[in-house]
Amino acid sequence: MIVGIVGLPLSGKTTLFNALTGGSVAVDKFMGGKRETHRAVVNVPDERLERLAEIFQPRKVTPATVEYVDMAPVQREGGSRSGLDDEFLGYIRTLDELLIVLRAFEDEAVPHPLGDVDPVRDFDELMAEFLLSDLAIVENRIARLEKTAHKTKNEEELFELELLSRFRTVLEENKPLRVLELAPEEEKVVRGYAFLTLKPTLVVVNIGEQDLGQEEAWLDRFADVMAVPDTRVTAVCAQIEAEIAQLDPEDARAFLEDMNLKEPARLRLIRDSYELLGLVNFFTAGEKEVRAWTIRRGTRAKEAAGVIHSDLERGFIRAEVVPYEDLVRLGSFARCREEGVLRLEGKDYVVRDGDVITVRFGV
Structure with missing residues (x-):
């Protein structure tokens, strides 16, 4: 499972990357707009694996993993949408899931690039980019199919043309393709396009420490987003979570208790990703190795x-x-x-x- 972390500049996405991975990547590296990424493979905590290891006492214990990729920020130039370059789009199309970070914290020392803090607006900005990208692919493919499908009467091409025409209608209504319920044969036809708005999407509203305990109020603003299939929205204070990720287990437990937090957010986000992607774990166990394996439900x-x-x-x-x-x-x-x-x-x-x-x- 590869999860791409996407957001506008100064949204706190690299801080969240550190929280998820226990890393210490400098959070100012993307302010210049460099097209670089950070990536890390994280073990998936699973008490069942630990219990099996106690029973079998193997020489090796191998957990399931998730790979996080901290993408370069989605940039805007001159106050207007600049569009996403082909390299960036091509890369995020290879990801299994999009994790979108939205800034909801105030910090005078780090002004929001669009002037004020408005996570709903930022989400709409990012979705507009993804919708336009998907629409361009759909329209280009439809144009090619219209030249050949009706002449050759090729059933597969006619089927694809009808399906992509439905896609175009949805995208022109500014809706993500996730709103469509696709049959298995339809999923197979469009799988190769890796449409961005068809990907499972986890939205993280990055709140400030002062808003801990007020998460539901932020989530209420995303009721329409949460109603979209294969979409989840959660609120996290990435700065606090990044600090927790740097602590040893005992200190982390004490910190969580002091902050009135049940668990590190990374555990919840991993569970959300598993559920969004429809993943489950099975195990192999013996004296040599106890191992967790991830598969689709x-x-x-x-x-x-x-x-x-x-x-x-x-x-x-x-x-x-x-x-x-x-x-x-x-x-x-x-x-x-x-x-x-x-x-x-x-x-x-x-x-x-x-x-x-x-x-x-x-x-």
């Missing part, structure tokens, strides 16, 4: 085996499956087998979150 056993190694998918015979709860309760695969909770599943079994799987294969 609905993935079948044979495909899940391929996530571990292509040989396992190619030579898949069956999967031995134990629910995490049963394995922890009974303490070993042997006891699970004795109690009848270890199941043999075929290639079409849909893997569930928390399944502990042993793949049997032959090549």
Whole structure:
């Protein structure tokens, strides 16, 4: 999973990147508009993995990971939208999810580039950029299809033309493509375009410390945004969270208690990303290694085996499956087998979150 952090200059997106990754990237590096990025791979905290490690005492424990990419800021020049360059657009189209940071904090020492702080306006600015980018792709493709589809009567091209015409209508209404409910065959047709407004989107309203406890008031301003499918909005004080990320666990717990915070925001944001992308974790466990693997919800056993190694998918015979709860309760695969909770599943079994799987294969 690769999540791109996007925002206007001085929105606090690099501070949030530090909060998510425990990094210490200087927050002034993007003020000059450089097209550079920072990236970091973060372990996904999972108490289930820790518990399995206690049971199996493996030589190696490997958690699932998420990669965060702190993109260069979306720049405006001369008070008007300058447009996004092709390199920037091409890169963010490769991302699995967009994390949009909106500034809601006041700081006289760091004036907002648009003059005043208005996160709703900033969101509209960014969405306008993404909508225009998607619309340009749709219109260019429609123009090419209209020259050939009706002449050749190619069914696939006619299907794509009708679908993209629907896309154009939605985009011209200033709505993201996420509002559309697409059938699997429609998703397949447009997957290669990697439309920005079709990507799962996590919106982070970056509030000041004085607004902690007032998060709901900020979120109320984004009720329309939260109603869009595959979209989540949350409020975070990135500055406080970046400070927490630099502390050792004991000091971090004390800090959270002092600030009346239940947990670091990074845990909540990782959960939000998993849910937006429809991801679940399954596990493999043994004396050599206990490992978490991330898959899409609905993935079948044979495909899940391929996530571990292509040989396992190619030579898949069956999967031995134990629910995490049963394995922890009974303490070993042997006891699970004795109690009848270890199941043999075929290639079409849909893997569930928390399944502990042993793949049997032959090549």
